Amino acid sequence: MTTQKTHPFQTLRDLLRYAVSRFTEAELAFGHGTATAYDEAAYLLLHSLHLPIDTLDPFLDARLLPEEIERALSVINRRAGERVPASYITNEAWMHGHRFYVDERVIVPRSFIGELLEDALQPWVNHPDDVADVLELCTGSGCLAILAAETFPAAQIDAVDISHDALDVAKINVADYGLDDRVALHLGDLYAPLPDGKRYEVIITNPPYVNEGSMQVLPAEYRHEPRLALAGGDDGMDVVRRIIAGARERLTDDGVLVVEIGNERDFVEAAFPELPITWLATSAGDDMVFLVQAADLPQQ
Structure with a gap:
């Protein structure tokens, strides 16, 4: 009999709270498109979950698949641990309503x-x-x-x-x-x-x-x-x-x-x-x- 792994995170709201805490604790620098830990966390999570980056509220309490949680946590850990700009993680930057491809x-x-x-x-x-x-x-x-x-x-x-x-x-x-x-x-x-x-x-x-x-x-x-x-x-x-x-x-x-x-x-x-x-x-x-x-x- 196999036991299904129980993950401490279940919803996007859970991950958002965690990401904001991690980013704040790490004293990240912003200025590559967002100005706060909350805005950056919301952007990175929505992007990693393939959701519209300007639409957060309808998805906050949606239950996530285990693989989605793992993918989101990987993004959070890279941003907080390696201090890589968010745009290098997502390969996109937004400027004056225009999307541009970017990398290192x-x-x-x-x-x-x-x-x-x-x-x-x-x-x-x-x-x-x-x-x-x-x-x-x-x-x-x-x-x-x-x-x-x-x-x-x-x-x-x-x-x-x-x-x-x-x-x-x-x-x-x-x-x-x-x-x-x-x-x-x-x-x-x-x-x-x-x-x-x-x-x-x-x-x-x-x-x-x-x-x-x-x-x-x-x-x-x-x-x-x-x-x-x-x-x-x-x-x-x-x-x-x-x-x-x-x-x-x-x-x-x-x-x-x-x-x-x-x-x-x-x-x-x-x-x-x-x-x-x-x-x-x-x-x-x-x-x-x-x-x-x-x-x-x-x-x-």
Whole structure:
């Protein structure tokens, strides 16, 4: 006679409570799409159980199969024990209502430029429907290039990254959105792989900008991400300097450069004291993204 194993967890509610306790006890860092232990636990459990990730309540008291419980516990243990970002466990990230494929070859998509693209960068871009060419530098997973293609429906998008691995991920996302004919992926260092003489009405970039001091104290979750996509040198401005130095040559006369720099505003202002910078308002404040007009950029 065989005895059926009795599991201490029976319902999704049981697992949710347990996951929140584990995540809180482990003092996990959030910021890859969720902000609390509860939100992250709900997302991971719904995803692991193949349930709609925006529909929790109807399933809370549903009894789970033993194999479902084991699968969910494996996810909880990996998140709490290894401190792997949730998006690397689920191979997806959500940004501004869009789903993107991700894995450890790219940083988890998160960008305030996405918010600004929802308003088509107005009033700095007067006629979004007339924009013909957009450049994204340091594209990573390709998320901003895809959002730019939706924002500027007549534009061709060039997206550049120095990482072959990152572009392999971007290729998946571009194909998923059916944008192979509008988003061109380029392997190389910033402006180097682009066609000679080509100019853009808009250049957007979320480059590596974390200063070395901050890199040394990053939470474990962020250390799972490629260092190449995060580290910006002693003051975080190594790549930003090169982007600004080359932007004027690549922008049309009325073009704009939009750069995301996270919490590095002080370093930006110290590095570019003479540059006329406009700080753009986002949901996190007005010190995350700046804009420079082509006429104000230095000539090479």
